[in-house]
Amino acid sequence: MNGATTGKKTKISQASFDEVVRENVEELGMDRKEAIEDAIETLTLQGVDLSGIVTSDTPHPVIVSLNKLKQCVHIESLGTLLDDFALVCGASDASSSAIATQNGGVETLTSICSKVSTSSDSKLIISSLSALSCLLCDVHSNEAFARCGGPDIVVAIMSSIQQHQAESVDLLNACFAVVAAAATGSEILKESFVNLNVDHLIINAFNHIPAGSIPPSLYDAIRALLTSDDHRVAASQVFGYARRFAKLGIADALARSLCQDLTSPSLVSACVALKAVAVNDDICRSVADKGGIDAVLRCIDDSGEHYNKAVARSCCSLLSKLAGSDQNKSTIVEKKGMDRLIRLSSRFEDDPSVIQEVMYIISVLCLRSPDHASCAMEAGAGDLAIEAMQTFPASQQLQKNACLMIRNLVVRNPENGKILLNNGVEKVIRKAKESHGYCKEAATDALRDLGLSNYNL
Numbered sequence: 001m002n003g004a005t006t007g008k009k010t011k012i013s014q015a016s017f018d019e020v021v022r023e024n025v026e027e028l029g030m031d032r033k034e035a036i037e038d039a040i041e042t043l044t045l046q047g048v049d050l051s052g053i054v055t056s057d058t059p060h061p062v063i064v065s066l067n068k069l070k071q072c073v074h075i076e077s078l079g080t081l082l083d084d085f086a087l088v089c090g091a092s093d094a095s096s097s098a099i100a101t102q103n104g105g106v107e108t109l110t111s112i113c114s115k116v117s118t119s120s121d122s123k124l125i126i127s128s129l130s131a132l133s134c135l136l137c138d139v140h141s142n143e144a145f146a147r148c149g150g151p152d153i154v155v156a157i158m159s160s161i162q163q164h165q166a167e168s169v170d171l172l173n174a175c176f177a178v179v180a181a182a183a184t185g186s187e188i189l190k191e192s193f194v195n196l197n198v199d200h201l202i203i204n205a206f207n208h209i210p211a212g213s214i215p216p217s218l219y220d221a222i223r224a225l226l227t228s229d230d231h232r233v234a235a236s237q238v239f240g241y242a243r244r245f246a247k248l249g250i251a252d253a254l255a256r257s258l259c260q261d262l263t264s265p266s267l268v269s270a271c272v273a274l275k276a277v278a279v280n281d282d283i284c285r286s287v288a289d290k291g292g293i294d295a296v297l298r299c300i301d302d303s304g305e306h307y308n309k310a311v312a313r314s315c316c317s318l319l320s321k322l323a324g325s326d327q328n329k330s331t332i333v334e335k336k337g338m339d340r341l342i343r344l345s346s347r348f349e350d351d352p353s354v355i356q357e358v359m360y361i362i363s364v365l366c367l368r369s370p371d372h373a374s375c376a377m378e379a380g381a382g383d384l385a386i387e388a389m390q391t392f393p394a395s396q397q398l399q400k401n402a403c404l405m406i407r408n409l410v411v412r413n414p415e416n417g418k419i420l421l422n423n424g425v426e427k428v429i430r431k432a433k434e435s436h437g438y439c440k441e442a443a444t445d446a447l448r449d450l451g452l453s454n455y456n457l
Contacts, residue, residue, distance in 0.1 A: 017055070036056075036057070151182070151196055180224040216269060226277060242283075258295040301344075312347075355392075389402050
């Protein structure tokens with residue numbers, strides 16, 4: 001054998017692994033422990049993916065718990081068994097979900113969800129869905145979910161409760177958690193849910209549930225359905241799905257949700273979801289018309305006051321997306337957006353992850369807008385760029401974002417370039433260019449737009 005193979009690893013079944021061990025014992029005379037160790041080493045060198053394979057003689061607790069679920073014939077006993085299964089999966093190592101999937105866990109739990117879907121015991125349905133969502137974490141589990149009709153089952157459960165959604169928030173949360181887990185990384189499952197009109201169920205939830213009680217997983221489901229993250233397909237359909245969602249009113253509903261509940265623990269998820277829906281100029285302007293920009297700017301202010309970096313980052317990222325509309329850029333600037341962003345950066349002066357988001361949104365606001373570039377300089381964007389690049393020389397994303405912002409500050413405003421050069425910006429840009437290949441192009445462009453003839457050096 002020449003060594004490990006390269007490329008995509010192959011999967012084998014538990015039975016195939018056990019057969020290799022058996023052959024080692026019966027044909028090569030190895031003891032049980034040696035046979036297992038040799039099987040692991042040999043298969044690993046052959047490029048076999050052993051995730052989900054039980055490689056110990058000791059019965060794995062996940063399989064023990066799963067077998068009890070498979071053998072259960074009395075529906076009244078399922079609740080305890082499902083809770084035990086969830087407990088075992090949570091207490092075991094990260095391979096537990098893979099082991100359960102390899103041994104028919106997805107099929108078993110999807111079948112259970114179907115059986116209990118008409119039960120009057122909502123807690124039992126929630127337990128079934130929660131256990132299922134824990135297993136949907138990779139390509140293999142999601143493919144198994146698709147094969148056994150999982151999307152139809154989950155959508156049917158949600159459809160059956162849509163008239164009583166305000167009283168069924170926990171159940172909806174469990175359903176949307178399955179949608180989010182299944183749709184992540186799977187273009188086929190995204191398409192399945194959209195074809196089953198999951199968007200209608202989403203807007204119904206927004207329309208019937210108070211803003212402060214929206215299931216957190218609903219936002220995660222929107223994000224998963226509208227994110228192009230299946231690298232097995234050449235072209236994703238999520239852009240079309242996003243326009244469909246917006247046409248149905250989901251973008252406006254998300255904007256209203258932000259406006260009505262700025263203190264929600266799901267605020268970050270809501271921002272991510274709205275960013276996923278806001279894919280064109282019309283949608284971005286519609287969000288602004290519904291008060292979305294006002295809400296995001298208030299959240300930015302609050303995140304600085306309470307030093308909440310997760311909210312600060314997500315709100316800046318959403319604001320960058322909404323600023324894709326030129327009309328929205330002007331609205332943000334008119335609402336003192338530049339000053340508020342610079343103030344936010346000062347609150348998080350020790351956190352490059354927030355500062356780089358601030359610089360990115362400022363670069364977006366200044367794109368093709370000399371008036372906005374002048375406003376940014378007056379607010380302190382030039383000083384922010386130089387100070388941040390000096391303070392965080394190892395943060396390559398911050399260095400790149402700073403270079404991008406500097407470009408947009410000066411390309412149509414040569415007077416800004418003179419100010420920055422007098423303040424020593426050339427030195428920090430050249431250092432970033434030398435230190436980070438990732439920043440080389442952005443740094444070169446910034447030096448050129450500053451009017452330096454030797455920008456390519």
